[in-house]
Amino acid sequence: MSRAATSEKFDDNARRALADPALQGALAFVEANFPARRRAVVDALPEFDALRDSARDIKAHTLAHLDLYLEAWEARVKEQGGHVHYAPTAADANRIVLDICRAENARTVTKGKSMVGEEIGINEHLEQHGIVPVETDLGEYIIQIRDELPSHIIMPAVHLNRQQIAADFRRVHTDLPKDRDLDTAMALLSEARTTLRKKFLAADVGITGANFLIAETGSSVIVTNEGNGDLTCTLPRVHIVLASIEKLVPTMEDMAQLLRVLARSATAQEMSVYTTITTGPRRGEDQDGPDQYHVVIVDNGRSAMLAGEFRDMLRCIRCGACMNHCPVYHAVGGHAYGFVYPGPMGAVLTPSLLGVDRAGRLPNASTFCGRCEEVCPVRIPLPRLMRFWRDREFSRQLSSPVSRAGLAAWGFFARRPWLYGAVTGIGVRALAWVGRARGKFGWLPLAGGFTATRDIAAPQGPTFQAQWRRRAGTQGVAEHARTVPSGNPHGRGSEPQLTEPAASDPESRP
Amino acid sequence: MAVSKRVGLLVTCLVDLIRPSVGFAAVGLLEHAGCTVEVPPQTCCGQPAFNSGDRATARKLAEQVISAFEPFDYVVVPSGSCAGQVRVHYPELFQGDPNWQPRADAVAAKTYELTQFLVDVLGVSGVEARVPGAATYHDSCSSLRELGVRLQPRKLLATVESLSVTELADSDVCCGFGGTFCVKYPEISDRMVGKKAAAVTATGAGLLLSADLGCLLNIAGKLLRDGAAVQVRHIAEVLAGDLDAPPIGMPAAAPAPTPTAEAKR
Numbered sequence: 001m002s003r004a005a006t007s008e009k010f011d012d013n014a015r016r017a018l019a020d021p022a023l024q025g026a027l028a029f030v031e032a033n034f035p036a037r038r039r040a041v042v043d044a045l046p047e048f049d050a051l052r053d054s055a056r057d058i059k060a061h062t063l064a065h066l067d068l069y070l071e072a073w074e075a076r077v078k079e080q081g082g083h084v085h086y087a088p089t090a091a092d093a094n095r096i097v098l099d100i101c102r103a104e105n106a107r108t109v110t111k112g113k114s115m116v117g118e119e120i121g122i123n124e125h126l127e128q129h130g131i132v133p134v135e136t137d138l139g140e141y142i143i144q145i146r147d148e149l150p151s152h153i154i155m156p157a158v159h160l161n162r163q164q165i166a167a168d169f170r171r172v173h174t175d176l177p178k179d180r181d182l183d184t185a186m187a188l189l190s191e192a193r194t195t196l197r198k199k200f201l202a203a204d205v206g207i208t209g210a211n212f213l214i215a216e217t218g219s220s221v222i223v224t225n226e227g228n229g230d231l232t233c234t235l236p237r238v239h240i241v242l243a244s245i246e247k248l249v250p251t252m253e254d255m256a257q258l259l260r261v262l263a264r265s266a267t268a269q270e271m272s273v274y275t276t277i278t279t280g281p282r283r284g285e286d287q288d289g290p291d292q293y294h295v296v297i298v299d300n301g302r303s304a305m306l307a308g309e310f311r312d313m314l315r316c317i318r319c320g321a322c323m324n325h326c327p328v329y330h331a332v333g334g335h336a337y338g339f340v341y342p343g344p345m346g347a348v349l350t351p352s353l354l355g356v357d358r359a360g361r362l363p364n365a366s367t368f369c370g371r372c373e374e375v376c377p378v379r380i381p382l383p384r385l386m387r388f389w390r391d392r393e394f395s396r397q398l399s400s401p402v403s404r405a406g407l408a409a410w411g412f413f414a415r416r417p418w419l420y421g422a423v424t425g426i427g428v429r430a431l432a433w434v435g436r437a438r439g440k441f442g443w444l445p446l447a448g449g450f451t452a453t454r455d456i457a458a459p460q461g462p463t464f465q466a467q468w469r470r471r472a473g474t475q476g477v478a479e480h481a482r483t484v485p486s487g488n489p490h491g492r493g494s495e496p497q498l499t500e501p502a503a504s505d506p507e508s509r510p
Numbered sequence: 511m512a513v514s515k516r517v518g519l520l521v522t523c524l525v526d527l528i529r530p531s532v533g534f535a536a537v538g539l540l541e542h543a544g545c546t547v548e549v550p551p552q553t554c555c556g557q558p559a560f561n562s563g564d565r566a567t568a569r570k571l572a573e574q575v576i577s578a579f580e581p582f583d584y585v586v587v588p589s590g591s592c593a594g595q596v597r598v599h600y601p602e603l604f605q606g607d608p609n610w611q612p613r614a615d616a617v618a619a620k621t622y623e624l625t626q627f628l629v630d631v632l633g634v635s636g637v638e639a640r641v642p643g644a645a646t647y648h649d650s651c652s653s654l655r656e657l658g659v660r661l662q663p664r665k666l667l668a669t670v671e672s673l674s675v676t677e678l679a680d681s682d683v684c685c686g687f688g689g690t691f692c693v694k695y696p697e698i699s700d701r702m703v704g705k706k707a708a709a710v711t712a713t714g715a716g717l718l719l720s721a722d723l724g725c726l727l728n729i730a731g732k733l734l735r736d737g738a739a740v741q742v743r744h745i746a747e748v749l750a751g752d753l754d755a756p757p758i759g760m761p762a763a764a765p766a767p768t769p770t771a772e773a774k775r
Contacts (some may be wrong), residue, residue, distance in 0.1 A: 011695075018697055327684050331701040365695055367688025367702075368561060369651035384602075387561060394563030403694065407559060411567040414523075414553040415574065421551070428527050439761035440734055449696025454703065454731030457528060457759035464521050464530035468549045 003124070003149050007338035007350055010361035017332040026159050027333050030152075034324035037268035038375065045264070055261045056379040058254045059246075059315035062215075063306060069215040069248045070297070076218025080280030082293040090120035093298045097122055097207065097240055100294055101131050104238050106204035112222060112229040113137035114209030115153055115318055116244045116298050118340040119353065122207065133207075134199045136228035138192050145172045151334030153341060154266050154320040159333050162188065196228070206232035206290070210243035211317070212258065213295070216251040219279040220295060223262065223272035230276050239278070239290040244298045245306075246314040258317060261377035266319035301352050309388050313348050315378040322372035322382060328365055337362055344372035344382040351389050360398055363389035406446070425466050428459040435459070515632075517545040518582035520575065520596070520621075522589045523554040524723040525744075529758065532723060535750035536588040536624050542750075543632045550578040557595040558689055560603065572600050573610065576617045584631065585621040588746050589722050590653025591689075593623040598656045623653055624746060625721055629662040636669030639751030646678045646715040647745070648706070648729065650722035654682060663721055666749055673748070676713040680705075687728035699728075707732040710740055717757075719745045730758040 006013060017023055042048045062069055074084045087093035093116075101109060109126060111117065111133055123133040123144065135144040139156035143149070145168055150156030157165070166182035169191055181187050208229055210220040220241045222229045233239045249255050263269040282289030305314055323329040323343025334342030339350045339359070347362040356363075363386035372382045393399050413420040435441055435458025443451045450456065462470075517540055521533040537547045556571030575596065579585045587593035597618045604610040628634040647667060653659040667675050686692060686702025706729055710718050718733070718740050720726050730742035741757035756762050 014695070015697055018701055327686065327702050327705075328695075328698055331698050365691075365698065367651070367684050367686060367691045367699075369684035369688070370655040371651070371682065371684070374655055387563070390561065390563035391565055392563070394565075399563065403562065403690070407562055407564055407567070410554075411559055411564065411570075414556070415567070415570050417551045417553050417574070420553045424527055437761055439756060440731075440759040442735075447693060450692055450699070450731070452696060453700040453735060454728070455734040455759055456731055457727055457734075459528045460530055460755065462530070464526040464533040465549065465551070467530055468533070 003121070003147060005339045005354060005358070007354055007359040007362060010336055010338060010365060013336035013338055014332040014365070017336045022161055022164065023159050023333050026161060027330050030158060030324060031330040034268070035375075038265060038321060038324070041264045041268040041270065045260075048261070048264070051257065051261050052377050052379055055258050055317070055377055056315060058249060058257060059317070059378050060312075062248050062250060062254075063246065063311060063314055066245065066248060066306065069250060070245070073213055073215040073218055073248060076215070077280065077293075077295060078218075080218055080293075081283075082218065082280045082295065085294060085296045086299070087296050088299045090298070090300050093120045093242065093296050093300070094122055094125040096296050097242070098125060098129055098131070100238065100240055100292075101126065101205050102129075104204055104292075106131055106238070108132045108134060108199065108203050109205045109207055110200055110203040110232045110236065111135050111137075111140070112206070112208035112224065112232040113140050113156070114207065114242050115150075115340060116209055116242050116300075117207065118150060119244075120242075120298060120300065122242065134196070134203070136196050136200065136232055137224070137226060138189060138228075141192055141196065142168065145169075149335060149340055151342060152320060152323060153318050153343075153345070159335065200231045200235050203232075203236045205238040205240060206234075206236040207240045207242060208233050210241050210247050210295075211262070212249050212255045213243055213247045214250075214252055214255055214277075215248055217279055219252075219277050221255055221278070222276050223259065223274065224276070225267070225269075225273040227274055230274060233276065233278055233290065234288050237290055238292040238294070239281070241278070241293075241295040242298060243295060244300070245302050246316070262317050262319050265321040265375065265377040305352055310348065310352055310385060312380050313345070313352075313385055315380055316345055316349070317378060318345075319377055321375045321377065325371045325375050327369065327371070328367070344386070345380075348380075348382060348385040348389070356389055356392050356396070357398055360389065360393045363387075364393075364399075421463070421465060425463050428463055429461060432459045432461045515545045516581075516583045517547050517627075518579045518585050519547050519549050520552060520555065520579065520585050520587045520592060521549060522587060522592045522723065524727070525588055526552075528727070529723055529744065529755075531752060531755035532588055532744040532746050535744070535746040535752045536586070538750040538752065539624070539628060539637070539746060540586060542638075543628060543634050545584075545632070548582070552578055555592045555595045557592065557599075560595065560599060561689055565603065569603055569610075572596075572603055572614065576600070576610070576613050579617055579621075580613065583620065584627065585617060586624055586627045587621065588624045588744065589724070590623045590650040590657055590659060591722050591724055593621055593626075594652035594656035596621040623657055623659055623721060625662040625666055625749075626653075626657060626659045628749075629665055634666070637666055637749045637751075639749055640671035641717075641748050641751065641753060642672035643717055644674045644676060644713075644715040645717040645719050645748070646676045646710060646713040647681075648678060648685065648710070648718060648720040648725055649681050650720060650725050651684050653721055659721075663719075663745055667719070667745070670748060676715050678713060679709045685725045685729050687724045689724065692728060700732075703728050703732045707736060707738065711738050716740060717748075718742045719748055721745050726758055734759045 085096045126133045135141045142157040151159040211223050212221040263272045281293040322345050326343050329343040337346045341349045351359040368383040440455040525532045540547045556568040560568035600614040600618050604614040685706040686699040692699040733740050
């Protein structure tokens with residue numbers, strides 16, 4: 001595998017994913033379990049929808065006053081001896097992190113799970129400059145040793161089964177005895193723990209992400225289930241927090257509100273196992289903690305989103321509920337999306353990071369079924385935002401020439417009802433005649449993809465409007481004689497025939 | 511009904527072109543409930559253009575629909591998807607347009623999906639149809655999530671004599687039709703409809719119903735190709751008791767037997 005972005009190859013990626021039995025097994029697990037588990041934990045909390053409204057409002061309010069909250073937060077961080085760095089781009093963020101590491105002569109860096117870290121490619125950047133980054137979240141560790149992108153934002157290795165992971169451990173942990181049992185999840189976990197424990201103690205710098213930044217206190221917050229985040233931010237001499245600008249919330253209480261929807265939406269937990277609030281570096285009386293505390297605020301295109309029609313996307317708290325409920329994600333998995341953010345939230349976010357010219361296939365790969373929006377804890381109108389990308393794609397003429405031509409031809413007729421009626425009338429009657437014996441088609445031009453695995457029903461005959469006009473024309477006084485409930489010429493044989501059956505009508509019986 | 515309601519039927523392009531019997535069944539149900547039904551000249555609500563990013567065409571078609579349907583007391587649509595387009599997306603499409611937004615809002619506010627209109631507006635509590643057999647019902651995503659329609663079709667189906675209705679597993683999951691999606695991403699769409707077809711056959715029902723012809727054509731297409739013994743119809747046909755048109759994708763020459771649970775085995 002590789003970590004290079006392949007969003008422009010979504011179609012090929014998807015086809016490969018559909019044919020991958022191990023992946024399909026993993027996805028079936030997500031589909032069968034996560035929506036039901038979330039349902040159960042949400043049903044147990046009657047005020048959940050009200051909490052979602054509150055969560056949406058907290059994020060929307062913060063975004064509307066982001067400059068003020070950023071300033072307030074920065075002042076609090078500095079008061080407590082922390083350092084704040086602003087990174088307009090991914091490259092800036094990488095440079096800032098590298099400079100901090102170099103100033104400390106760092107050789108190894110432990111990492112807590114950070115999606116923005118994945119987004120900017122911090123691991124590659126550190127490796128290129130001779131620093132060894134070690135992912136300490138189990139899922140992230142697995143994909144790191146496989147050199148893969150995460151396939152899910154909270155379960156990075158959800159595309160793998162135990163056997164695959166065991167094989168990777170045997171490949172990388174070369175000192176493993178052959179007979180060492182790696183058959184259970186617990187065995188895999190303890191093997192990873194044993195390996196990672198040494199790394200935690202040796203690391204010079206710890207890098208974590210942030211689920212929230214709290215303006216009131218200048219704190220950063222991470223929620224984890226493995227405790228690796230705490231070891232990452234307390235054991236090394238230097239703690240670097242990577243956070244994108246939209247992580248800010250005004251108060252501790254706001255964070256607590258958001259936590260109530262986050263874990264339920266993400267993993268169907270009431271709370272994550274660990275919620276760690278970090279405020280500045282180690283103080284004199286502290287038992288442990290880093291000597292230096294840095295926060296790198298990553299923009300990477302988000303200011304532009306804030307100012308435009310994609311602002312709602314910045315409410316996202318990265319729970320993954322949208323992908324857990326997405327039938328397209330269930331079919332193709334996260335890697336098909338070709339970047340670190342998959343599923344519906346990725347289909348909105350990725351084009352703003354890679355460009356719609358590269359990632360335009362993602363917002364198109366949706367039926368707009370709306371299940372993502374229905375479960376989103378901060379009520380992001382994801383289908384609508386995907387449609388905004390389609391608007392841009394269309395206006396920049398990036399969509400396929402065939403689909404544009406088809407749309408244009410259809411639009412031409414649909415805007416001219418009389419012509420439309422004449423043309424479709426002939427068309428459906430011809431199709432009805434051709435399809436009359438079977439009532440369906442196994443193949444139709446321009447629908448070859450559909451008919452490869454599905455039949456298409458043949459039209460019944462003349463259009464509804466043609467029949468309706470004829471009914472109105474021939475009825476006159478007969479109107480009152482017509483039987484209720486319908487004047488359906490396709491209806492009961494016993495019903496009075498109000499219209500002459502058309503010669504090509506497949507329903508007219510011999 | 512004390513006052514006759516003048517209803518404009520937005521028949522939808524799929525019903526108009528492929529299955530007019532659905533339109534007549536809808537007319538029958540509306541007339542039986544005391545409405546006067548008219549069908550102004552129409553083509554399409556513009557959803558394919560809207561969802562393909564072609565807002566200019568979507569607006570032109572929406573203006574056409576708004577102009578044609580403004581005179582009616584209500585606009586009734588035998589499709590959750592097209593009703594959702596008018597009700598939810600027309601106001602969005604004309605947002606901030608001083609001329610068109612008020613007109614779009616007004617038409618949107620009086621537009622209903624067929625079963626929603628029968629139950630919520632007309633207060634219809636039952637139908638007079640008799641359809642022996644076992645059926646299952648597919649919620650279209652637009653009906654369910656854009657319009658909040660879930661109980662209305664079930665309430666009406668429960669009054670169809672001799673018909674038993676079994677709930678479909680994962681009834682809130684998309685069938686994979688998605689308009690142009692099923693042509694743009696046929697393999698993904700096929701995987702989705704494959705799961706849906708399996709859920710349908712797992713109910714053991716011999717008849718699949720829905721209020722959206724798009725979903726029905728997609729699921730029927732899969733069931734037909736797989737040779738499943740499930741007949742597929744629009745809910746309006748069953749509610750109106752008009753079953754003489756063959757089920758979706760079946761030929762007229764060999765009329766299918768009544769969809770009884772026994773018949774499908």
